[in-house]
């Protein structure tokens with residue numbers, strides 16, 4: 001007995017000694033390696049399999065409200081900046097708040113937008129995602145002018161509210177609906193109106209939506225231009241949308257100017273764009289605005305359904321706004337400016353939901369940052385979601401807590417990107433969400449009937465379309 005006991009102790013001691021030796025030798029090797037590392041070197045990381053690299057692991061679907069196991073594991077192992085091989089290129093992935101900001105602020109100087117494969121064939125060579133430097137600036141100004149604050153105030157706000165009321169008006173007491181579907185309908189109808197003054201329910205609106213959805217599937221499909229492929233169908237949809245734009249332009253050429261207040265009117269009035277350029281601007285607006293706003297709205301519905309205290313505080317804010325109405329009128333810009341808690345909710349929704357997880361860049365020259373050298377021509381992916389859901393910047397980052405925005409003012413919050421490529425629709429997206437939330441919380445209560453969560457594919461999707469049951473509020 002005693003001997004056995006002694007042996008056990010001895011064994012335990014030996015085991016501890018072996019483990020200690022092991023740890024010490026790892027530490028020694030690490031120390032040696034670090035002291036041999038050149039002063040500025042490539043970030044650590046693994047290049048994965050030849051060609052494929054780590055693309056499959058990187059794109060593995062994960063809940064949009066988490067960083068995903070790829071990012072978690074790599075950050076734990078290598079730190080916030082690491083190298084990898086993604087989409088067939090040597091790539092630096094960044095979850096570093098300062099580096100992400102640095103990348104965005106040095107567009108066209110040290111870094112440049114660089115999307116994978118040849119998207120110019122499908123998005124068009126005038127697409128803002130394809131253009132760089134001066135040409136990007138010129139085409140971008142068209143989008144920025146169209147989406148400016150005065151336009152939002154005088155023209156978009158009434159339109160948005162009309163479309164919100166139209167959408168909510170179809171919700172029946174006790175009905176179970178797909179929140180994602182409802183957001184899609186609302187967003188697309190609104191865009192069709194803003195771009196070409198198409199009305200909801202018109203055949204040409206439905207046709208445009210179907211053409212666009214087919215088109216969208218081709219953007220992420222392999223570029224095989226053979227009948228039957230998604231890519232081929234997408235190119236055909238692109239031509240069909242071009243025909244639609246041409247037809248509308250022709251109709252308008254026979255009408256007096258100033259009849260419409262939409263994107264087509266504004267681009268034809270403002271300049272010398274070719275029809276091809278106008279088409280690309282139109283596609284850009286739908287491409288930039290449709291999926292993104294749809295997902296953002298659905299996320300808001302989901303997070304709010306799980307946070308009754310937040311909905312209560314929203315109701316206080318919006319009831320006060322409504323109480324200030326002296327007549328039965330529509331929302332004004334002054335009302336919108338009073339929605340301060342709503343803006344906290346919008347920011348928190350975008351922080352936790354991460355509609356756009358990361359953007360694609362490449363280096364234009366050797367770039368030095370902190371201890372690292374990033375060689376010219378490498379791809380760089382600033383991963384916004386990793387910063388938004390990490391503890392470097394936020395306390396308790398996985399919690400939906402709109403109140404944090406009453407104190408938090410940080411420059412590392414980048415749901416809309418930044419620098420010279422800041423989302424052109426940032427103010428429009430927020431206005432849409434705020435007006436939707438206004439009528440939603442005042443007129444409805446809703447519950448999620450089946451658990452569903454946002455999956456990052458990396459495009460954010462709801463597997464079940466987020467089914468909700470809606471009830472009119474009695475007050």
Ligand code: HEM
Pocket residue numbers: 113128129140143284285286288289290292293296355356359360415416417418420421422423424425426428429
């Ligand atoms: C919540 C909704 C939205 C989110 C999260 C979002 C996010 C983004 C991000 C991250 C970028 C930068 C891409 C890059 O740097 O490579 C971007 C660009 C852009 N977005 Fe949005 N967006 C939203 C809504 C909209 C809307 C409603 C529109 C317009 C109708 C729009 C139009 C654009 C355009 C035109 C660009 C290209 C800007 C440029 O390259 O200069 N977005 N968006």
Ligand SMILES: *[C@@H]1O[C@H](CO)[C@@H](O)[C@H](O)[C@H]1NC(C)=O
Pocket residue numbers: 118120121
């Ligand atoms: C991309 O596509 C465009 C249009 O189809 C073509 O002109 C261009 O050469 C292609 N670029 C590359 C790198 O394949």
Ligand SMILES: *[C@@H]1O[C@H](CO)[C@@H](O)[C@H](O)[C@H]1NC(C)=O
Pocket residue numbers: 177178181464465467
């Ligand atoms: C959402 O819309 C799609 C297409 O219109 C439809 O097939 C699907 O059943 C809808 N989902 C729900 C939950 O209503």
Ligand SMILES: *[C@@H]1O[C@H](CO)[C@@H](O)[C@H](O)[C@H]1NC(C)=O
Pocket residue numbers: 271272273274
């Ligand atoms: C439009 O005209 C301006 C000068 O009037 C010119 O600089 C610009 O290149 C033209 N734009 C396009 C897209 O052709």
Ligand SMILES: *[C@@H]1O[C@H](CO)[C@@H](O)[C@H](O)[C@H]1NC(C)=O
Pocket residue numbers: 340343344347405406408413414415
């Ligand atoms: C929301 O985030 C933006 C940055 O995108 C910031 O400018 C704004 O102040 C934030 N709003 C609130 C209410 O904190």
